[in-house]
Amino acid sequence: xxEHEIKISFQEYGSVKELDAADQNLCQHAVNAxxxxxxxxxxxxxxxxxxxxxxxxxxxxxxxxxxxxxGLCAERxxxxxxxxxxxxxxxxxxxxxAYTEEFALLKPVASCGSCLQVLAEYExxxxxxxxxxxxxxxxxxxxxxxxxxxxxxxxxxxxxxx
Ligand code: THU
Numbered sequence: 630x631x632e633h634e635i636k637i638s639f640q641e642y643g644s645v646k647e648l649d650a651a652d653q654n655l656c657q658h659a660v661n662a663x664x665x666x667x668x669x670x671x672x673x674x675x676x677x678x679x680x681x682x683x684x685x686x687x688x689x690x691x692x693x694x695x696x697x698x699x700g701l702c703a704e705r706x707x708x709x710x711x712x713x714x715x716x717x718x719x720x721x722x723x724x725x726x727a728y729t730e731e732f733a734l735l736k737p738v739a740s741c742g743s744c745l746q747v748l749a750e751y752e753x754x755x756x757x758x759x760x761x762x763x764x765x766x767x768x769x770x771x772x773x774x775x776x777x778x779x780x781x782x783x784x785x786x787x788x789x790x791x
Pocket of ligand 1 (some may be wrong): 668675687691700701741
């Protein structure tokens with residue numbers, strides 16, 4: 630038996646104000662993206678903002694549906710928009726934030742496994758890592774560089790690519 634140990638590291642900032650101007654701006658876009666969240670069932674608003682190499686910003690917010698499984702997370706709304714419309718303009722960074730009136734969010738909300746799997750595919754496709762900024766309105770901001778940090782056992786099979 631061989632025991633393997635995987636070490637990951639990420640950065641925690643006490644406040645979003647400690648980030649550089651471009652990342653602070655991206656966080657503000659993620660906050661703005663929550664305005665279009667359609668979340669009458671969970672009452673949990675999520676906003677995602679992607680910054681592309683060209684400087685273009687893409688927004689996404691969670692879109693729920695009365696047929697619950699038909700809804701989609703904010704991250705995948707933004708990422709699929711990118712894949713459909715800007716696939717040759719690499720994603721540099723993604724900011725994600727959330728808000729609910731139901732309880733206090735005191736630490737950043739991490740993306741679900743399905744969103745990470747989608748991020749992984751696009752990161753591999755573009756060949757450069759995406760910086761993910763998890764930001765909560767009050768409290769710390771976490772910065773995670775690259776999907777391998779987030780999801781060390783991600784599913785990826787190059788032979789499926791033909
Ligand atoms: N949600 C996201 O938008 N992103 C995630 O990574 C996790 C969850 C949404 C889905 C649903 O609309 C609400 O948050 C509650 O789960």
